[in-house]
Amino acid sequence: MGEHGGRTRRRGGELLAAIHAAVLEEVVEVGVGRLTMEGIGRRAATPRTTLYRRWSDPIDVLLDALYHSHPVEEPTPGADDLRGDLIRALQLMVTWTLSPAGRAVAAILTDPKGAPKVSEALFERVFANKGGTFTSTVLRHYAERGHFPADLLTPVVADIGEALVTKRLLDGAPPTDADLADIVDQAILPAIGLGPCRATP
Amino acid sequence: MGEHGGRTRRRGGELLAAIHAAVLEEVVEVGVGRLTMEGIGRRAATPRTTLYRRWSDPIDVLLDALYHSHPVEEPTPGADDLRGDLIRALQLMVTWTLSPAGRAVAAILTDPKGAPKVSEALFERVFANKGGTFTSTVLRHYAERGHFPADLLTPVVADIGEALVTKRLLDGAPPTDADLADIVDQAILPAIGLGPCRATP
């Protein structure tokens, strides 16, 4: 059917998608704190009354949008390329974080008021316990196959990559592929004993 | 009339301090987005009109409070204890980040709307270009004295400690001293060639 021309009124899925896109844009722009039915409706070009027919408040709309967004892709370690797999895992993280849903999640998690109601729902649905699991999936895979001593894979080490990428993103400078390679070479690999090494105290 | 003490009305510095404390508490609780003259005045127990006599909007009050807050303490590397100095640098970071001013700064930096006006003022005043300089001050000190190769002190390596601490704080679990020691031992020291080392590719 013709997207536009005959139809003057959106319905069902088409309208829903427009509203979902609107909340995600809105939350990135104004933050969870300033999210309003007004703002969402304005951005989606639909009256507030339409929103109230389906949801009770702006947070409800937001959670629904996140629920319907694409899930986080999981890194799939290949055969014998620890370094490459780590870089790819961080690329996945960056890609998702810069997506509308990712940016929305970031806005939610850093919001002081959103803690109780929203965060729980987030971890149950969007993350499905995959939060911060980008590099550790890869690391566990190679540790189990003896590429490095498994006892070096501590909670701290499992977080190094995500932490550094997060810091770059917070600084407003999304890491390039070269930055990711540096993170892997200069921080992660040394921590599991596979890096520059000059002395062992 | 006076229930306790003689004075029933705060003036000058006393009132100012109460207002400054109020904004910092307020911004941590509701975020920059929901910061209002109303809220600040309510928390400081002063009418809005008093606030308008001095500042034009909530952001103005906030910036003034940050300007009058204690500056970030700088790490002062000792003689011959790289590990201990790194841990102390991270302790400084944690202490400041958990202070009212630190929590307020975090709220500001993670707010989507605060970018243009606030962030610039922040880096000029509160940080004075010391942001994220906790461990790198220490690292530079020891690199210059030959404790480890200076070429290993890359931008990535200089950020490892701060990044991991930030991640813990974002996760809502302020790192203990033992956590900080783990970060130093398992992430920072290996990256400068002073850690567990089993193979050199």
Place this chain on the structure above:
DNA sequence: ATGATAAGCTACAGAAATGTAGCTAATACT
């Protein structure tokens, strides 16, 4: 074609915050 469904529109009363103004009264300075 025809009726059911659901979106668009308008209106309204209430809450909360804004910015301004004018008055009162407590505190500080000389």
Place this chain on the structure above:
DNA sequence: AGTATTAGCTACATTTCTGTAGCTTATCAT
């Protein structure tokens, strides 16, 4: 003590968002 500051109080017209309601009409299904 007398005076200048300056905080506290009250009021008011605006603005923005909230929920709710009732009516109109485009779109879909049969």
